[in-house]
Structure formats: C-alpha cells, structure tokens
Amino acid sequence: MNILQNATNPLTTSEILEIARSDEYADVCQDCAGGDTFIVAARQLVDKGLISKALEKGGYRWELVRGD
C-alpha cells in the first residue's frame, strides 16, 4: 500500500515488485524476491477494497482506492 500510495499512476505487477526490492522498502519487504507472498498480500488488499487491479495490455495494473 505504501508503494501505491507514493505512485502517481497505476503500477504493473513487476513495477511494484521492482520497487518493493529497492532499499527504500527493505524494512517492509523481507520476502519479496520471488514475489509470491507479495502478490498474495496484494490480492487480499483487493478483496478488502483497499486497492484495485485491472487487466490491461501487458498485464494487471494496481492502484490505491482513494477515498473522496
């Protein structure tokens, strides 16, 4: 959610995973190498209505659901 909060546009899955592996997020992303755990967590956030994903050319785009 931190990653999407700081993004100005929707991000692709691999963009999120690349950002997650950066030093900036090292403290919140200890198990991101393969991305499996990260994706499962992201899917749960979609279920909770906190983030959204949409299938477009190239794959899914993830975006924070921002309140009014």
Add this chain to the structure above:
Amino acid sequence: MLDVRADFPVLNRKINGRSIVYLDSACMALKPIEVVQAMNEYYERYPACGGRSIHTLGEEASNAYTASREKFARFLNAAHAAECIWTRNATESLNMVASSLKLPKDAKIVTSTLEHHSGSLPFVERARRDGLKIEIVEAKMDGTFDIEDWKEAIDSSTRLVSIVHSSNVTGTVAPLDEIIEIAHDRGALVTSDDAQYAPHHPLDVQKLDVDFSAISAHKMCGPTGMGVLYGKLEHLEAMDMFLVGGDTVSDVRYMNGQILPEYLPPPEKFEAGLQNYAGAIGAGTAAEYLTRIGMNKIEKHERSLLEVALKNLKDMDHVKIVGTDDINIKTGLVAFTVDCVEAAHDVAAFLNDQYSVMVRSGWHCVGPFHYQLGIKPTVGTARASFYLYNNLDDVERFLEGMRALIEATS
C-alpha cells in the same frame, strides 16, 4: 488414461461455481482419501509413541511406523528399510547430507545452476563453512546438460556431487546414471534431489546406484512435513548425525564425570526425538498407493497430457517454453513466459480468477537458472504441472484460459 479422480476429495470442490483445475502438483500434490484415512486412523485409534511405550497403543503405533518405512523402501527398491530416514522434506534430507557427510579439507563439491535452492544452498554453505571448493556446472539454456561439462567438473578431488534428477522449472530429467558413473569412477558420492523425480517416474535406487536420494512426501500424494533421505547403508553408518537426542542411542553412560553415548545404527541414529508418526504412516500409504497404480503408468499418463499442453502452447503467439520440449526427457510440467504479460504472477492470477486453473508463478526457488536465462525474479516464469489425477479436460481449460489471457493483453 488413468482414472483416479474419485480418490481425491478436493477435486469435488467448486470455486466461483467451477470445478478446480489443479496444475500445481510440482509444488504440492493433492491427497488421496486413503492417505488421509491412514493418518486419521493413527490419531483416532493408536495416537501413541512409537518405539518407546510398551502398551498396546504404543505397539500398534510402532508397528505402523515400521511398516511405513518398509513400504517406502519398496517404493524406491532400497536394499534395506534402514536406508530410508524420515525427515521433514527433501530440503532437510539434502541438508543432512551436506552437513553430516565427512569430507576431507581439500574436497570439492560439484553442483549445478539448475538446482532448487534446497539442492544448492546446503552445499554452498558447507563449502563456505569448511573452506571446501565448490564448482557449479551450468545447465544449457533448455535445461539439459552437456555431459562433457560434468566430466570436466568432477575431478579426483571431488568427493560429492549434488544434482537435481528432474528440474522443477524445465522438467528436464538429468542423465543421472552417466553422472553417477563418472562420479564413482573418480571417487565421489552422488546426492540426487528426487523431489520432482520420485513422484512421477519409477525410481530404483539400487539400479541407479545413487548414494543419496532426497524426497518430499508432499509432492507424491503424502502429507506435508514428511520426507525421506535414502542413503546406502555404508554411507549412513559412516555419517555423523544432524540431530541427536532421545531414541538415537542404545546406551548413554555416565562414567568419570563424562556422558558417553552409544548410538544406534541407521535409521534410528538419525531420528532424534518424538517422530511425526502420523506423517510417516501417511507417507508410507502414499508410496503404497502410487506403487499400486504403477509408476510407469503415471509417467505415461503425465507425458500424454504434457504432449497436448506443449503442442498447443508452442502454437500460441507470445508464449515461449522454458526448457526442452522433448517429452522423453521431461517430467510432466511445463514452464513458460508470455511476452505480452509483464509478470508471470499475472498469468497465474488471471488463470485462477477467471478459470479456476491453478498454476505456479515466480522463480520456483531456482534463482540461479532464472538469472542464467536473463529472467528477473520480478518477472519469473509460469508453470503448469500435471499429475495422475489430471485429465485432458484440465489441459483444455488451461489452454482456453491462456488463449483468453493473450487476447486480453496483447
């Protein structure tokens, strides 16, 4: 084609109104009802300590535990049941060999880029810990090996080779008999990671003449948290123990201010503490179940499904198969990339969400080979793996999902 689907209760489940298509058996196999029942029987009828308590329940637990080891030994055609050590999984089995095998200071270990991290890291760490040499043989880009590379890497200083028998990424079956012959000629032992091979092909450890074989029960219809280390008895007898404690000793004397243990022979000396009796009983039942169906039949069944999947995937624009497409040297799995989809996780998510088709995505715990292929971990590969309970309808739904994904994303 095999028809065993009725044996697997989870296949009755529907998600989003659809039956499930489970193509992730290379990670975790589904469980036949008789495995579940065998484990329940332990908990319901004789949930006692094996090998310790002399009462009726203890005796029944001991008998079932011993019988399971014998079933597993028959599955591998091990010469002695004592050559099968119960572990938590293939990872623990490989760590036992890497940590406990006595190696001289100038010894070299040889392994490959195709190994699962469980087949490389224990040996990398052993080499680091003891200052041993370690040489890495590079798999070819299609996941096969050039036998000349092994001849070059295994020299007279090599004492141990760790090789994955069947890759969990490419599915390629290594030329293990040739590698074992080379290694033995040069005085080295061979540890085979059979986590993917044993569930899908007939494995005869005596015929293969392999020194150690690491197996996970959960990939062969058995319970989670159970595995086996097969080792030739002479090697197990000479090996140190990874864990020691209760049930590993024939005597522990106290003399002259010292505690003096006398360890039991294998397998007991390796199985310290209270064991996972239910797990072992389930693993033995799974081995018996697969043996009854016939490993040759299972191999043939999977390859027939793989052939259909491979042929259709190869015909799809945007899909690239990772590894050889020669089904004669392949376990029943196919990994692939889709160039119109940025990340393999998107492939798996789409198939799951829209088609209830469950495949694996990511780097499959084989980082080095993905880096060798130039595939970043954040991109990864998707993998569909087939087992005895899959059928052509499963393959068709998977392919239908793939076509829809490509249409939506390209």
